[in-house]
Amino acid sequence: MAVAVIGIVRARNLFVVVMLTGIYSLLAATIFVVLDAVDVAFTEAAVGAGISTVLFLGTLALTTSEEKKPVHNAWISLAVVAVTGAVLIYGTLDMPRYGDPAAPANHHVIPEYLEQGPEKTGVPNVVTAVLASYRGYDTLGEVAVIFTAGIGVVVLLGQWRAHRRRDERAEDEA
Amino acid sequence: MVDFVGLYNYWIVVFLMMAGLYLVIEHGNLVKKMVGLTVFQAAVFLLYITLGKVRDGTAPIIAEGIETYSNPLPHVLILTAIVVGVATLALGLALVVRIRDAYGTIEEDEIGDQDGPAI
């Protein structure tokens, strides 16, 4: 994955970048399977490797596929990134170790989900039970987000007659 | 240093995250910015899922004879987050297309050059 990412950073041809991103997503999905998150893996594969790639390709078809060489100084961004990374690393120092069953994340609310969830909802897939019922409201929000994005795309890319006029006017002003 | 062995997973995630963030901040190409955002978010997803892994656990689908399950909650959250991510992506790319229509370029610098002083 790291290789894919380095490739993404370095590559200037955007098709390559997009393909690498798709590979990156697929790799992520396999890791999700390894980490027992089958639902997530399924979704990541469908979305990250599928839909996102299609979207990117669509965009590239409509725009351009070569990135110009960046001209500005990279030091500031590197510094920001380095600081953020350092804070994260610092934060992980006290994290529970990988796969530790005793980690606080795995207690508190989880036993309820695992033991009561299937009985109360009649759904053995705990992920679905939590997603749709315990935290159903989050899912409602999620649908609203998708809905918003749909509206956004309609607004932005719809063939509105007035758009044309508007953009021409903008061109004139420039 | 043995103590840190259990953390290296996180550190890989951190590296990925930072690469994504770097892409977003540094690159002037709007598509590449969106790619960066995707990478960044995917890394965050990994962080969550890593958190939820329980050694020897299996996917949290209740079945006979299995006692240890991985933590389902991060999975749920990330499912939602993936969806949010793709929604953002769709909207962002739609904007990129429109910007390209209006300016004829998707490089930040060139866009900046085209607009004169503020209205």
Add this chain to the structure above:
Amino acid sequence: MRVELAMAVALAGPLAGAAAIALFGRRPNLRDGAMIVASVVTFLAVYRILPAVDAGGRPELFLFDFVPGLGIRFVIEPLGMLFALVASFLWIVTSFYAIGYMRGHGEENQTRFYVCFAIAISAALGVAMSGNMLTLFIAYEVLTLSTYPLVTHHQSPESMRAGRTYLGILLSTSIGLQLVGIVWTYGATGTLDFTPGGILAGKVEGWPLIVLLFLYMYGIGKAALLPIHRWLPAAMVAPTPVSALLHAVAVVKAGVFTVLKVAIYIFGVDYLSETGASTWLMYVAGATVVIASLVALTKDNLKARLAYSTVSQLSYVVLGAALATSWSVVGGAMHIAMHAFGKITLFFCAGAIMVAAHKTEISDMAGLGRRMPFTFAAFAVGALSVTGLPPLGGVWSKWYLGLGAVEAEQLIFVAVLMISSLLNVAYLIPVAARGFISPKREGDPVPQPVGAAVAHDGHEDEDGIREAPMFCVVPLCLTAIGCLALFFAADDIAAFLAPIAQR
């Protein structure tokens, strides 16, 4: 109840007048009539309050609270009464004068001018009657804002620049310093009500007290202490009625009035003199008196000279507050009235000269007195009053201030008063004297018969100089007579003001 009603009428009268003026904007006669009516009604309402205050009453008008215990309250006491009387009376006079001046000059935007004028008067009365520091502050700000359009009336680049100076100094000092002082006071004492004896005693001490006094004194930019006096000369680009009423009476007097109010009812005269917190202020005021007078000497433009003279005279009042004795406070308060009458007369004259002869520079005015005898006579009276010579009102306030300086054992300020009087003589008397004495210049036409004041259309060429229109001349004569009358009324005024200085 009747008195409270009168207070409400006094405050609302000018506002109603403003509304009426705006309403009749297209019909000049009706509009000007409305203004006269409003000014008369306002004065009568203010006058109606007088007996109650004289009898020791403190009528109160309460509107609403911002924060529990802190709201818009109006209370009237002798000091405010005096200021309100002066301002409302002079508004009537100025209204007539303004009509003559504005028409004589053929000014534009007269309606806006009169509307803002009326609002400014209302604000000045609000300052006079305010019952706590917050109310005063609000009225003070309204006064600043409503006079800005008057200063920039001509909308020329020059007047815009002057307007910016005006607004910049007044707003930045009031918000930047005064408001901090007010909030600080509130934080320290929990009240902002004007209380006899002050509210700060025992609450703020030592250095903070001096800092607080500084915040107030320099926060009251309208009092024009030395480094922040620049707005006042700048404001002279305004039409003369504005300079006359607002920048000799309403605005600047609102400033020094606030200084007195703060000194008496926030700090407390006794507390000030005990702690000596105001010692620095005496020196600043004294320096302002002298330096501004010196600057006035160098000005050839009549209005500029008068403006610096005002700066100098205002510091008399500040000095009165800073000396913090009962005499000096009474003297300062009295000076508000005395100087108002004197200075408004001078400004009226300057305006009349401008309307009639189109002259603004003193050096050009030689010999004009013969053609405009009433104007120049009144100028002489006003100048003498401001200088402080008997039998004119100005003498008394200086007298009391001098007594106050003696009482405070600050004899140096007696000297300052003397020097300042001499300087007054030096920069004011020659103006009047020249008008009468200097020989007429070559080519000047034969003077017109005296009293041939006819309606002036503003386009008469310089050769036909004659007395200004009736609307201008009558008011300035009235105020000159007022200066005279005040000389004889001084005892009554002192007695009336005595309560404010009671221990």
Add this chain to the structure above:
Amino acid sequence: MTAHLPALQVVITLLAAPACILVRGRDLTFWLALLTTWAAFAVSCLLLDQVMTSGIVSYELGGWAAPFGIEYRVDALNAFVLLIVSGIGAIVLPFTPRSLLIEMVGEKAYLFYCAFLLCVTGLLGVAITGDAFNLFVFLEISSLASCILISLGPHRRALTAAFQYLIVGTIGATFIVIGIGLIYGATGTLNLNDIAERLPATGYNRTVIAAFAFLIVGAAIKLALFPLHFWLPKAYTYAPSTVSAFLAATATKVGVYVLIRFLFTVFGVKFSFDILPTALPLMLLAVLAMFVASTVAIFQDSVKRMLAYSSVAQIGYMVLGLSLVTVDGLTASIVHLFNHALMKGALFLAIGCIAYRQSSFRIDDLAGMGRRMPWTMAAFTAGGLSLIGIPLTAGFISKWYLILAALAADEPLIAALIVISSLLAVIYVWRVVEAAYFREPGPGAPSGEAPLALLIPTWVLIALNVYFGIETSLPVGVSEHAARALMGAGP
């Protein structure tokens, strides 16, 4: 039905948004949107009343008990923010039909209303929820929806502004997600209240500190705290005026709310300010925001941009208040939250009235506007006075409490800085006033006043500015109540 008020608060607008798509008719969607925002406003009024009389209202969505399901938890602070969001929405919306014609394409009207409702939903959802992840989801709804709204601006630069908003907003949101993840790793719960209870048990380890950093930075991006404000001026300048009015009045306010919530409720005063030195940097940034942004505002040619920078400065005041970490300071912050929503809303609506007549917002092009559009410019001036903090306006009340709080916290320097920075506001407001009233109009100046449909909402906000400058018991009472609760001093 009163038991279900918290759910209704969000659901009403959420249901109306898709309904708009189905209805489609231009007028019909308008009335639908209007009705629902007013209903949401009514609900938030009732909620506030309920909270003030009977304390915290908790609502379990889906009937699942708190740490397992998602909980809505309304205290005085949320209820107040909800009131601001829904109230401003309700006032701004009637402005849109006439303003849309000019600044935006008419046939897209129903999509606009849909996006608007979604934006309201998102902001309300953020404000009301008691669950960390739910907060993120609704934050995204609001930021995507506002991105759409911004992109509708009349100039093509609206597109780049929206793109930047999207990128920066997503980074901010992702930071918040990282923070939430770390905190979940440390405590095992997502319920805000539950987190607050379980945090002390972690001993505030390094994970918690990192989570804190990410959450605060994420929130700071969202609320445009200096120097993370760079996205804001662009977005507000190029968005349609109605949108600028709504976003300026609500979106950053919700950001401030999130910051307050994390600092005071979730992490608690002890951790946020005693263990970590958060107050000082926040105070520094706030002061910088006040000065730098105000100074930049003075040099702007465009009124909208000027107002946008002024927003950054005003956010500085809010953060300054809370960085004092006293009940007084927090009260001042919350009061200013409310008052600033009123004044910025009014000012941007006044700009919208101008936009009805001319397309330029340059200060030079406003010359003589005071005579051409007297009511509009009078409203602008009144709003500007409120922004400066002239007495009898709401702005004065905020400044008053802020200065009092600074003095009470023994920070006379801060008090002085607050005052001095208000003077900068005097300068930039005055530039506009001077151009409008004391300069002669240019040849192309418009000749008519904006229609009543635009003037009425503008003047309603101005009237509220004056009303709440005089009758302060509502904002101050609620804010004090909220501040006490946040500082743990009991109501």
Add this chain to the structure above:
Amino acid sequence: MNDLLVLRIVTKILMPFILLFALYVQFHGDYGPGGGFQAGVIFGAGFILYGLVYGLDALRGVLSSDVLRAGFAIGLLIFAGVGVAGLLLGGNYLDYNVLSSDPVKGQHLGILLIEFGVGVTVASVMISIFYYFAGRGR
């Protein structure tokens, strides 16, 4: 043209299976991995494939963009409506227990319904996003 023909036939054969698989994922989400979102994506992908091979106009003939736009709304409304139903039946918002006399059955019903809503919205949004991106190129 030949490879296109192959593609067309393969697509035609595949279509029902893709859609069937989508439906399976949709309704089997309770037992195995999957759910409304994934189903919606797959469903959408099926149509996108169809559109790629047969052209946008053919797809428009099957599903007009107006229908899709209605789809966005209906999906969300189903979801939110289930919540309201819970409210009307005396429970809290999104409380499925009250949907049926037996709480567990109610839960199951609720989950199915909302997953369906999710699926509808996601599928229609995906397809219409494809529409707009593809439709703009021409």
